[in-house]
Amino acid sequence: MAPETIVLLSSREIAKMRQAGRLAAKLLDHLKPMVKPGVSTQELNDEAEKWTKAHGAISAPLGYHDFPKSICTSVNEVVCHGIPNPKQILREGDIINIDVTPILEGYHGDTSKTFFVGTPSPTAKKLVEVTYECMMRGIAAVKPGGRIGDIGAAIQEYAEGNGFSVVRDFVGHGVNRIFHTAPQIPHYGTRGKGKRLRPGMVFTIEPMINEGTWEVEILADKWTALTKDRKLSAQFEHTVAVTTEGVEILTLPEEEAQIKSA
Numbered sequence: 001m002a003p004e005t006i007v008l009l010s011s012r013e014i015a016k017m018r019q020a021g022r023l024a025a026k027l028l029d030h031l032k033p034m035v036k037p038g039v040s041t042q043e044l045n046d047e048a049e050k051w052t053k054a055h056g057a058i059s060a061p062l063g064y065h066d067f068p069k070s071i072c073t074s075v076n077e078v079v080c081h082g083i084p085n086p087k088q089i090l091r092e093g094d095i096i097n098i099d100v101t102p103i104l105e106g107y108h109g110d111t112s113k114t115f116f117v118g119t120p121s122p123t124a125k126k127l128v129e130v131t132y133e134c135m136m137r138g139i140a141a142v143k144p145g146g147r148i149g150d151i152g153a154a155i156q157e158y159a160e161g162n163g164f165s166v167v168r169d170f171v172g173h174g175v176n177r178i179f180h181t182a183p184q185i186p187h188y189g190t191r192g193k194g195k196r197l198r199p200g201m202v203f204t205i206e207p208m209i210n211e212g213t214w215e216v217e218i219l220a221d222k223w224t225a226l227t228k229d230r231k232l233s234a235q236f237e238h239t240v241a242v243t244t245e246g247v248e249i250l251t252l253p254e255e256e257a258q259i260k261s262a
């Protein structure tokens with residue numbers, strides 16, 4: 001299949017994605033109480049790896065294009081793809097995005113949240129709250145017959161309306177048995193533009209929202225993306241399916257799961 005082909009998943013396949021997605025959500029819930037001053041990002045990684053294996057799954061990031069760890073841990077000015085490190089200790093007032101992708105029975109559950117380490121500054125609190133709302137508004141824009149541009153437009157409007165900027169260099173992506181596939185989902189854009197959304201499409205919405213400039217730099221480790229101005233960046237991610245009714249979030253814990261209609 002050509003990489004630009006957007007596959008439509010059957011309800012059987014979506015059920016598999018839901019199982020993987022629920023596991024991913026449970027993993028974030030499991031890690032959350034560890035997010036305290038004094039913990040290293042390596043300790044978060046090791047707990048995630050152990051828990052994932054114990055639940056019969058595999059950590060997709062480990063070895064993916066030579067990524068060296070099992071999760072991504074992106075602190076403060078790190079936009080995404082932060083590499084866990086035993087020397088990196090969380091401090092009071094930090095923000096940290098934890099991005100997990102367990103593979104369960106061949107299917108990927110890709111989700112992330114930004115957590116506060118202790119009490120955030122007012123700016124950090126606002127950035128993280130706006131970023132969560134950006135993701136939710138992006139998800140709410142998904143409906144069959146809509147367009148990919150509807151998602152980015154909803155996100156960009158809310159982010160920029162709050163004085164923040166939208167990262168351009170990384171986008172949401174189709175996800176199934178393959179970690180990153182078509183379509184690309186930019187978190188900026190124009191309503192009514194882009195490919196049509198159809199029931200059975202499964203992709204992530206994962207806006208990275210910056211306090212200052214949207215421009216990013218990549219460190220010499222070839223992974224760590226950080227803001228050019230070293231101001232804060234936050235991110236949330238869900239994997240979603242387009243349904244005949246609207247959209248379903250696949251990366252919610254079972255008790256929170258619900259089908260949202262258009």
Ligand code: MF3
Pocket residue numbers: 060061062064065067071072081099100101110204206223237
């Ligand atoms: N989970 C990330 C995403 O949302 C991808 C991480 S790729 C890795 O797409 F290699 F850095 F793990």
Ligand code: CO
Pocket residue numbers: 099100101110111112237
């Ligand atoms: Co992810």
Ligand code: CO
Pocket residue numbers: 110172173204206237
């Ligand atoms: Co993703």
